[in-house]
Amino acid sequence: MSRQNYQTGDSSVENLRRTLRITSLDDDDDEEDESPPNNTTNLINRMDEEDEDDEEDEEDEMAVTIGFVEKPKHDWSLLPHLFPSKAGGFPAWLDPVNLPSGSSTVCGICGDPLQFLLQVYAPLFEKKSTFHRTLFVFMCPSMKCLLQDQHEQWKRPSDNPSRSVKVYRCQLPRSNPFYSSEPPKHNGTVKPSEVKAALCSWCGTWKGCSVCGNCKTARYCSEKHQAAHWHKGHNNECRKLAIDPQNSSSSPGKIASNSIWPQFEIVDEDEPEVDTMSENGGYATALASVSHVDEGFNSLIHSFEADADKKSSATFQERVSRFPEQVIRYCWSTRAKPLWPMSSGRPSETDVPKCRYCGGPRCFELQILSKLLYYFGVKNDVNSLDWSTIVIYTCEASCDEGVVYKEEFAWVQLPSQTSATVG
Template structure:
C-alpha cells in the first residue's frame, strides 16, 4: 500500500489518493493498449449507472407508510404489496434456528418498462441471532450446488397497474387513499406473517406459529382472552395492535439520487441524516458494527433482484 493510501485511511477520506501501479512497481508487465481501451470503456459504462441513496427519517404522517401509498420503509411491520399471497412455510423462518424472520426493510422499486412490474417492492427479512448470521456467511463460502441455508431472505412482489388491491390512479397522499378491504389476517404477535392458527378460546387472536401464540399468552392474552367476544373474522392485526415489543423502530426511507446528493454537507447535517444517530449508539449497534464484515454481503442480494 502506498504512503498516500495509508495516510488517507488514517485521516480525511476525501484526500485519499491511490497511486498507480507504475509508481508501485517498476517492473510491471505491460498490458495491450486495446485491453486498456476496453477497460476504460467498461469503466465509463459503469459510471453511467444511476445510484439511489436511501436515508431513514421519521414519517411526517402516520398514514404515509400504509401499503396503499407504496412506501419504502425500515422497521416496524411490512406493508405487503400483495396483502393476500404472502410467503409461507419454511420461507418465513431462519434456516438455521427455525425462528420466524423479522422484517428489516422494504424498497418500492417499480419497473416502468413492463406492465407486470408497474408496482414492485423488495422485502428484506433477517434473523435476530448473530450466530445464525455467522453461519449464513460460512454457507456462502462453501459454493455448494444444493440449496444453501439462509438467515437473511429477500422477497420480491410485483403487480400490474390494474390489480384487485389498488386504484389504477396515483395516490393523492393526503390521508384519504384507501386500499381494497381484501387482506390476509396477520399474526397478532409479530404482525408480519399470515395468521393461520387461531386461539382456541377467544377465536379472535391469530398466529403464524405456536411459539408466537405461547408468547402472546404469557404477555397478557391469557387475561384479555376471557374478555373478548368479537367474532373470529374481525381479528385485528393492524400495526398499532401488535403485541410484540421487539420490532425495530419504524422509519420512512427517503430516496435521493447520488448525483444530487451534496457530498460537502456539514458533519452535523451528515449525522442528522445517518441511519443511526450518534447519540443512539447503544451496545447492540456496537455489536453489529463489530460483526459488520460478516453480513455486509447480504445487500448484494438486492442488486440481483433489482436487475431481475
Template sequence: LRDTKQIKMELGFVEEPENTWRLLRCYFPSKVGGKPAWLDPEHLPSVDDMECGCCHKPLVFLLQLYSPNDDKLDSFHRTIFVFCCTNGTCYSSENDAFPFKVFRSMLPKENDYYPADPPDYDEPNAIRECSQFTNLCGLCGNHGVKKCSRCREVQYCSKDHQVFHWKLLHKYQCSKPKDENNEVEMEKSILFSEKELVIEPEPTAPKKENTESEFENLKNHIQSGDYTEEELNDAVANVKSDKAFEKFQKQIAVEPEQVIRYQREGSVLWCSSENIPSKIPSCECGAQRQFEFQIMPQLLNHLKVDHSIEGPTIDWGTVAIYTCHDDCNISPYIKEYCWLQHFSKEAI
C-alpha cells in the same frame, strides 16, 4: 413512481413519517420496521419461506423498497421486501444460510387490489380502498396460519410468535377489548421501529485517489530484499483490504446518514476486499440476477441494536441485494438473493 432503470446512484435515508397512514400498503410505501405493507395482500410467502436459514426461527420485517419498472407492464407496481433474523448468533455463522430473506412482488396497473389511478398522498381516506385479504400474524404481520385456541380471533405465523405474544400481552387481552397502548408497547419489543425511507440522488462523489504508488513501494521492497514472497502476499492483501474499506468510508462520508444505496445494474460498494461473491445464483426462472441495492451499516443505528451487551448481536458491514434481470413474474412473491459482508478484521 421511481423508474428502476435510472442510471445515477440513489441513496435512502430514514425519516420519521409526517403521517403514519402513508406507510400503509395502499400508498405503496418505502419503509423500515413495523409490519410489512404487503403489495399483493392475498398470496403471501409461506411460513417455511419466512424462517431464518441458520436457526429456523421466524424472521422479522426489516425494510421494503417500492421500485416500479416502467419497462414492463407486469411491474407497474413493484416492491422489494427484506426480512432478517433477530438472533445475533446467526450473523456470525460461517455457512451460506444468511439470516436474511428477500422477496420481490409485482402487479400490473390493472389488478384486483388497487385502483388504476394513483392514491391522493395527502388524503388518509384512501385506505378505504385497501381491505385486508389474508389473515396476518398478530405479532409480526407475516402470513398467519395458527389461531389462538381461546378467542379464535388473533392469528400467528408460528408457534414461537404465538407463545411470545401470549406471555407478553395476549393473555391479558384474550377475549377482552384490545388495549391499543399495550399493543404498541408489544410491537416495539419484537419489531423494529417503523420509519419512512426517503430516496434522493447521490451527490457528486469525491475524486478517486491513485493507489499505484503503494503497490510500487511494495514492489521496490521485494526487489531490495525487504520482503519475502509470503510477506509480500500478506502485505498486498492488507493494502487491498485497507483500500476497500477506505473507499467505502470516503464514499459514505459524502452522505453519512445513508442507509440504502440503490442503482439497478450498478455496482456494490464493498466494505472489504474479503468475502466478495464470485458468482451470483440465477433466478428461479433461469435469468441472471443483477445488483439492485445494498443496505448500509448506518441502518443499525436506527434499529437501536445494542452492541454493548455480551454475546453476538445483529451486525453487518453491508448487505447486497440481487434481483432477476428479466424481472420475471413466476409467483406473487419471488425469492431473490442477498450477500452479507462484514467488515474485515483489519478494518475494525
C-alpha cells in the same frame, strides 16, 4: 425507487435507470496465481492490473439513488396503497393476500420467524407486470445466525444453504385486484383495501395461519409467537375474549411484540456526481514495495490482501462520508456494482446464483448500510447485530414465473471476513 415514480409515470424512468460502478477493485480477480512462490513477477502484474481496473472504474462511475430514514409525517403515510419505501415496523405487503409461508418465513439456521428489516418500492415501467414492484428484506436479529449465514452464502444452490437473511420481490401490473389504476392521493382520505390476509397477532408480519383455540380471535404465524404472546399476557386477554369477543383491551391491529424495530419512512434522492478522486480517495499507500520483495513472497501476498482491503475501505468511507446519514444505495442496471467496504469476502459472478424461477442471471440492485442499525437503536455490544453491508441481487429480467413473492439473493459482508470463509 420512490413512490413518486407512480405519480410521474415514464418521465422518471431515467432516475430508476441511473447506474452505478463504484467499487475500485475488479470483482473477477479471484483466480489464484499458479507461478512458483519464489517468483514475484505475477504479483507485480496483478498489482498493475488492479491499477488498470481502478482507472476503468473511475471512468465508468455512475450515479446511484441513496436513501435516508425519517419519521413518517402522518400515521397513514406508510399504508400499502401509497406504495411506501420503509424500514422497521412491519411490511406494507404489495400483494396483501398471497404472502410467503412455511419455511420462507423463518431463519434457516435457528428456525425462528424472520423480522422485517425494510422494503423498497422499485417499479419498472418497461414491463406491464412490473408497474408496481417492491423488494422486501427480512432477517433474523441473532448475530450468531448472521455469522453462520455469512458461511452459508458461499454454498451453491444444490447444497441448499440455510440463510438468516431473505429477500422477496413482488410485482403487479397497473390493473390489479388490490389498487386503483389511478395515482394515489397522499392526503389521508383514501382508505386501504379490506382485502388482505390476517396477520400474526404477535409480529404483524407473517400470515396468521393458526388461530388461538380459546378466544378464536388471535392469530399466529408460528408456535413460538403464540407462546410469546401467551407469556406476555394474552392468557388474561384470551379469557375475556372467550366470554365477550367485543371486550378487548387491545386496539384493532395492534402488535403485541415490543421487539420489532422502530418504523421509518425511506426517502431518496439522486447522489450527486462524484468528482474523480485523487489517489483513490486519498489512499496513497503503495500496495507493495518492490525493494522489499526478498523478505518473502508469502508476507508480500498478505500485505497485498490487507492493503487491498484498506484501499477498498478508503474508497467506501470517502464515498459514504459525503452523505453519512444514508442507509441504502439503489440502482437498477445490469452494469451496476455495489460499493464494497472490503475487497475480501466479495462474491464472484458464480457465487451469485441464477434466478430460481426463470434460470436467468441476477444483477445488483440494492445495498443496505449498517447505519440503519443506529436508527434502530441496536447497541454496539459484542453479540449485537452488525454488518458492513448487505447486497441484494435480483433477477435481471424481473421475471413473472413462479410464486407471487419470489425469493432473491442477499450477500452479507461482515465487518471482518475473508474469502476463505467458504462453507
